[in-house]
Amino acid sequence: MGRNLKRTFDPNKPLEMQKQEYKQMVKKVSPKPPVIRNSIWAFAVGGLICVVGQAFFNFFEGLGLNTLDAGAATSIVLVFIAAFLTGLGLYDEIARFAGAGTIVPITGFANSMVAPALEARTEGMVMGVGARLFSVAGPILVFGITAAWLAGMLYYLFGPNAPAGS
């Protein structure tokens, strides 16, 4: 490796100091993730998934759906594709390279529901699959729904149509 470590660790020092010294040693030895390569992959794959989404969106608009409905239909298609690829065992293979490029899009949300559920098959279809679908999706919905409720409440209290007296 050619890495010339200085002798920075002294086993005779108190434990807390050993911990500090060891932390530095670990930092020096452990490699950083390949940030540039990961970012290029994330950019390319994440961007591409959005382009695919845009193509479906245009298609559904072309069928006469309004913006909201075309967006919803696009989500449904992307979620279906992600669930299918996860079932085939391909989504995690792409994600090994694409990282955030496959986590960030709504396909990553679908993957995070299907992946734990697949493994829970052996524990039954109700408390296994049924419960585990939400092991990662649960927190997402909790935070998303609560934040949206909060936004709605603030808008109700302080927005243009705020109730009289406030």
Added chain:
Amino acid sequence: MTAAKKVGAQTVAFAVPPVVSATATVVGAKEGQGPLGNTFDKVIDDPYCGEESWEKAERRLLQEAFEMTLNKANLKPRDVDYLLAGDLLNQIISANFVARALAIPFIGLYGACSTIYEGLAVGAMLIDGGFAANILVGSSSHYSTAEKQFRFPTEQGVQRTPTAQWTVTGAGALLLTATGTGPRVTHATIGRVVDLGSGDPYNMGAAMAPAAADTMVHHLTDTQRRVEDYDLLLTGDLGIYGKELLEELMRSYGHDLSERHNDCGILIFDRENQDVHAGGSGCGCPATVTCGFIMQKLRERKLNRVLGVGTGALMSPLTTGQGETIPTVGHAVVLEA
């Protein structure tokens, strides 16, 4: 009163060193394709081993390893005094369920990935103490059961960090006997639980290197031996970065390991071509490499004296979730041809 066979603070020296008279290993496809592929007794390509769940597959690996060991030694389960086994799964279910099938008096062990060495040490003590003549020791791990329990669902899209290690799918078993031919267990050094503050579950080598160093240093002090007294100092599953850290830690204690140290996690996979990042890990890693490759070398007398140190990380997903650092342990055994 001092214990008659105890040497120094943590080491025991066996009066009549127990014999490793038979060993067997069963591994998965990836391990079979690795550099040690031809040292294993059996390679099962199907990750389910024909079973319906990974947990059952892991049990099959462990049970087959035990049955093969018994066959090689021409013994029946009732000839065995104790079964010493453990694995990574909650409540060591692989070992428990295999013990149910074999119906041998069972002592369950948990030393995480150090379990095979913990078993060797405890088994040798039981035999040299006169409490048993034949003891079966074994340990197993499975990539998918370990990922599922300790990390992410296997199909979830995640990126592994460069320091992450690949859990070995495999089981190793060995038969310890009071008499017979084969490599002998001459000393055992029981490790203390050590924690130098590492909390990253994706850098197990860094968490466990201090435990390996602590046990090695105590072993050398207790036995008044030097690194040069061993042909090989073998650690369980530190991986390449853990190996580097261990060697640096040992230098700070005044021991130069560089020429004589290797690690099962480095030996078992081809890091260039098998996409395992820092190397192999899991109970099956030291178990299959020790019961396969290392025992072969000892039998062929290509190695004459080996200090094997199994390393284990004693955390659970719960303690990681609660922000605790990782307690680790290393158990050492001296094997002589």
Added chain:
Amino acid sequence: MIFLKAFLVGGLICVAVQLLMDLTNFKVTPGHVLVGLVTAGVALSAVGIYEPLVKFAGAGATVPLSGLGHILAQGAIKGVDRGGLLGAFNGGVAAAAAGITAAVVFGYFAALLFKPKG
């Protein structure tokens, strides 16, 4: 043109998250990323920043999970416009119902059909 903008904006959001994961410690899991994105989407949408981004980049802003946050937030706000206080409770989830239902239904069927490969 909209395709290029979708590619660039969507890709850049992914790069930002990739940097967050690579340059901080190991504790940022995919779950944390997704929770962060959906919450950030709600916040940016509520203060009126996300809608212009959607206008500009189309799917580049709606496909990342922050887009789900945007839909939730706009649903809750429009719900208040329509139905007052009750809208804060039923507006958000109603607007996002298609995506959530698709994930539940397809997720369940995928788990019925497939065995994990390991």
